[in-house]
Amino acid sequence: MLDEARQTIDDALLTRIDAWWRAANYLSVGQIYLLDNPLLREPLRAEHVKPRLLGHWGTSPGQNFLYAHLNRAIIQRDLDMIYISGPGHGGPSLVSAAWLDGTYSEVYSNVGDDEAGLRELFRQFSFPGGIPSHVAPETPGSIHEGGELGYALSHAYGAAFDNPGLTVATCIGDGEAETGPLATAWHSNKFLDPATDGAVLPILHLNGYKIANPTVLARIPRRELEHLMAGYGHTPYWFEAGFDDEDHLSVHRRFATLLDEVLDHIATIQRDAREGTLDGRAAWPAIVFKTPKGWTGPREVDGHQVENTYRSHQVPMSAVRGNEEYTRLLEEWMRSYRPEELFDDDGRLHPDLRELSPSGPRRMSANPHANGGLLTRDLHLPDFREFAVDVPVPGGVIDEPTTVLGRWLAGVVTSNPDNFLIMGPDETASNRLSAAVAAGGKRWLGETLPTDDSLSPTGRVFEMLSEHQCQGWLEGYLLTGRHGLFNCYEAFIHIIDAMFNQHAKWLKVTREIPWRVPIPSLNYLLSSHVWRQDHNGFSHQDPGFIDHVVNKKADVIRVYLPPDTNTLLSTYDHCLRSRDYVNVVVAGKQPGPQWLTMDEAIAHCTRGIGIWEFASSDGGEGEPDVVLACAGDVPTVETLAAADLLRQHLPELRVRVVNVVDLMRLQDEREHPHGLSAREFDALFTTDKPVVFAYHGYPWLIHRLTYRHTNHDNIHVRGYKEEGTTTTPFDMVMLNDLDRYHLVIDVIDRVPGLAAEQAVLRQRMADARLRARLYTREHGTDIPEVAEWAWPDARARGLPARAG
């Protein structure tokens, strides 16, 4: 097999590879510069040049070179390979490749494979109404935007997991390599199983520069960089070219040989692993590809060296239009690729060059893994109803939502052994998903000790202490059509705010691209949330990820705050069935009262919002005097406790309790697909009664979501207002005025007439707060009247009991 693969690479083939490289370079320059005259059939004139020159040349020739050679290897070895372009700002490179192998014209019929098509290919690039300047969702073959640098390698690993036949060639910019996420992503190799996963081939594009500076890795001694790669657990293969006048054939010959060695090395590792003869962890190959930035581009412009300096990063000459000197330079540069040898009279690529691209789905630009929805299989989901907590009466039982969810997830993991992963930054047990860990095992290819727990080379739970890595791996896995979940402390999910942005943007754009097939949703489970960060403190309290996500397109954003276990189960079942969304689910891991039976939970989650009749005291008819609304598990408890107090002290007051699971229901229907109509909203929240809203997160979000609704001015929100430390759970809610006593005070203050009448009750509530606070200071725990509080119906039956 390996020997067969090693077919001859004769000079004739190398010559053609060089021609293909020239073609790709030509197309890259053409996209950046030309409006017209794509084949330079006539001398270049001002009107052929774009008035605004936008794009990145510097990285393109190196990537074109790699692409040419990878194509050769794919054909000769029949490889199933995708390509991830870390420096995805080099959009022209991947677009060129896709045009050269025919995919581009297949998916975009307006861009033909002839001269007219070429003209359109050039024109549309970075042009209004055209395509973006980066490798983007619009680029066939890509699962990676590459605008925000740092995620190439973790995306690559995510794609390779559970894809034993796939090889993911990954170009990493030497600038990109300076980012934190990329720097730690090298360690992904300790989580890849050579037997059941595919291969990742990292290619460090050591072109020496970033935008305006040299790169760190280019300015340390070669030996140091080789140490670094070895320290990352790789076998470095060093390739250097373009800095002298070695002829191109020789350069290609050297690279082809090196690439064969590298691919043989990968094949050997995989064979050994699959035959069970691999000794220890594999030292996977990685290529250090040292070539000049802007290779083959203009050497000098305006007396400044350009090739092999940062000056070639974007457009080597800007403002070409109308500048004769630059126009001449540009024409010379483009002609240096000898387009007349590459394209026929119709402007089509010569057939012998076209043959250098693989065909059909073997083309990296047409590989179905890079359009993951094509390969998506639905999950086999255990019936979540079977995991229901039995709730004899509201508040009658105490249970831990994520613990129960973990049991269901254990079923998901075992029923989908190659189609579902759980990611967590060392918090999956802390978030109490231990059942899923036990069922799936934790992925680990490092050394193990007898004292270790649940570690396995094929584990289904991935735990590295890097939120970036978890997010990047999961994105790669989803984008190639599989399913997964990321569990994280709520506060620290902000670490991946920027990555989330990019993924949400990707989803938004792909929804508008007909040939992109929907992929499984990105599912977050944020536990250990702001109200129950018991071991930690202020630094671990931040419910603002929700605020962050709702800035993205409503079409792709879903936020759920299930108040108890059965609603959590129902919510998550829904999430794992969905496509093309980002689902943010915030759920507690601490024991808490359970409110709804499974049937009620399903109905409540289907509505997303609803009146809790059992908790309301308005008799279910007529307008209430006040609405107590709540979203989130802890706010729900405080709201019900407040409702209980109101029943006791103000039995005449008509209180309606509304619980929100699906936060987006609060928006107007014109703003979000889940939004309520004005009529529905008014029915729930009235048009003029005070609403006291206890919310899990930063209170102003509720205002931002509801500002279009009639009764908005009467909504009074309590939530986290950035007050906290290491303290008891009830002290936390008191610090933020979200506690039951304060909610009662809010009701008294807002319901017309009560303030004057109920001054004594108000004062008692204030005293109760004080008493509760003092109790914590003395005992270190919450006052029993709070800690042991139970909903009246449960209390009446001597409940709650702990679920068993």
Added chain:
Amino acid sequence: MLDEARQTIDDALLTRIDAWWRAANYLSVGQIYLLDNPLLREPLRAEHVKPRLLGHWGTSPGQNFLYAHLNRAIIQRDLDMIYISGPGHGGPSLVSAAWLDGTYSEVYSNVGDDEAGLRELFRQFSFPGGIPSHVAPETPGSIHEGGELGYALSHAYGAAFDNPGLTVATCIGDGEAETGPLATAWHSNKFLDPATDGAVLPILHLNGYKIANPTVLARIPRRELEHLMAGYGHTPYWFEAGFDDEDHLSVHRRFATLLDEVLDHIATIQRDAREGTLDGRAAWPAIVFKTPKGWTGPREVDGHQVENTYRSHQVPMSAVRGNEEYTRLLEEWMRSYRPEELFDDDGRLHPDLRELSPSGPRRMSANPHANGGLLTRDLHLPDFREFAVDVPVPGGVIDEPTTVLGRWLAGVVTSNPDNFLIMGPDETASNRLSAAVAAGGKRWLGETLPTDDSLSPTGRVFEMLSEHQCQGWLEGYLLTGRHGLFNCYEAFIHIIDAMFNQHAKWLKVTREIPWRVPIPSLNYLLSSHVWRQDHNGFSHQDPGFIDHVVNKKADVIRVYLPPDTNTLLSTYDHCLRSRDYVNVVVAGKQPGPQWLTMDEAIAHCTRGIGIWEFASSDGGEGEPDVVLACAGDVPTVETLAAADLLRQHLPELRVRVVNVVDLMRLQDEREHPHGLSAREFDALFTTDKPVVFAYHGYPWLIHRLTYRHTNHDNIHVRGYKEEGTTTTPFDMVMLNDLDRYHLVIDVIDRVPGLAAEQAVLRQRMADARLRARLYTREHGTDIPEVAEWAWPDARARGLPARAG
């Protein structure tokens, strides 16, 4: 000097060091577990034990060990040293050290240095009303929270820059080392000048585990880890202890010797560099400190191994109260440190142990660098008025705001050669601060080439392609009392959302701690913003950092959107003089019209919000028919262009133009110190007239800020609604309905009566949008009527001219 430093470390001293270590361990356990009976003068009983056990034991003994030895070295070498605890969750460790050296009782008079103090020390830890469980602002000697892991090393380097006499000992958790930010932070050594900066001593705390898993670095072969450290440019010093029954004296002896070697190595590097004899880049020492997690703690609990496993991460035995077995185990454990040998009858530390701590400001817990405000010197700021753009008439001149700011910053850099730094992820030139780069040079200790630009080992601009690194370095620099600025693409500043959170939380807490002295503000300059990401596209468009920051405490948050150059200069002068804030300034780098003279700019910035009389057509008296409000440079242009159109087409309409520089002025005065009173707000925005608000960012933020104000329901906001790609500037605003034509439509739709009357004008505006869009599709640039638009007063004079 070095020889002198190498004083004898005899067994007597080592014995005392061991006793100090035992004392620190004892105190660490005591803090986690005990409410009372701090010296175990009586048998441990249930009521002596805390009811809620919160904290992290696992990391503490290792850090206590390091602290003991660093203290010895500080005394013997008279070192100026601070300590950064990466695994800052080990709060007990640093609190113990500060109590043992007396600082704690000095700053917290309620915690004396005797038995009563000890009782309070124990009780308050993770206790309601007490102190947080982590190393926190409340912890003397810390500049680092360590709750959110990953930033220890970049904080350390930030502290060391421009502090040639300082050594920053930095403990890095092996879990923490898996994070992206930490993984790239090792490369900071290519940015540290051994001659003019201090030293950073990284100590990798290889205790094998994180919360629930082994760590990656603990499970690769020693040789691989050494390669990694060498690849990072360090000389690794390996220390391993605690895994066998080597006696403690021998362990201490070995570590003391190793530490001396390491400190000698640092001293040699510094001496050589300062004498000019250093050859090449220094391979600074780094210690790999391999010791068991939970060292000296319980070996086994409930039949599970605890010491040297992840099970020792938090509390080795939880729920001790009432559990006799655990109580006995705890007592045994604590007595194993032999408290009777460590504390005298009054509970004071024995004097011969106290002597092991340095004295006065040499104590790491009392080192002024760790309370940076103590050392803060005001900046010497060039008079920004001298950099003013001459604005003969509004809109009469075109200039690039950040280019001009760069000139002023050049002055700041040169006038404050060791007190001000500029950070940027390779974008400082792209953001057009080139003058500052030229003046200060760019920091670079890697190899250099003749073609390089402005690189220098003492450069004042730091550019590494890691937003985390920029942020972490700057935080370290600020927290040690110096000044700086972080310039970044607006979209990618989200990369440090989580780091910003931690810094803002730190500032919030320090403001409540009397002994913490205010430090210089954290200043952001976000350029290359959402509206002008010309070379890039959708992935580079995100104005949501503002939304993120305003969730933090109003006391520390300031957001500015200067509409032109003179307002930017005035704003930044203000920012660089401020303390304890986070200042977010969003400013364009593209050429744009200049509106205000310097005097007007100063007045406008001082107000933070104001009516632009020149642009209003309401004659300055009486109520307007409509308010056009704007915040941000591009929205200001569109608003003025809309005002121009309205003047032409609806000359009778009374239009008031309000510009907002200081976004927080929009909040209510009860919400933010800069907030307007109801009266002020109503005066500007009226109580009932339509307000069409053109905003730089996500529109809903304006609703969230203004929801308490009377006229809120009439505010109609346009902003970025997540629509974009690579296109022309005007196409971008059109995609988001923020363009002048749409603003006119909004006015027609909102001003009572106009909709019916002005259907033709409305249609013309829609047509103008269409025409503008089609023009871009054909020409690739913006239609001249937009691109060349000028404010009427300027137009009348044949302006604008380009500045400069």
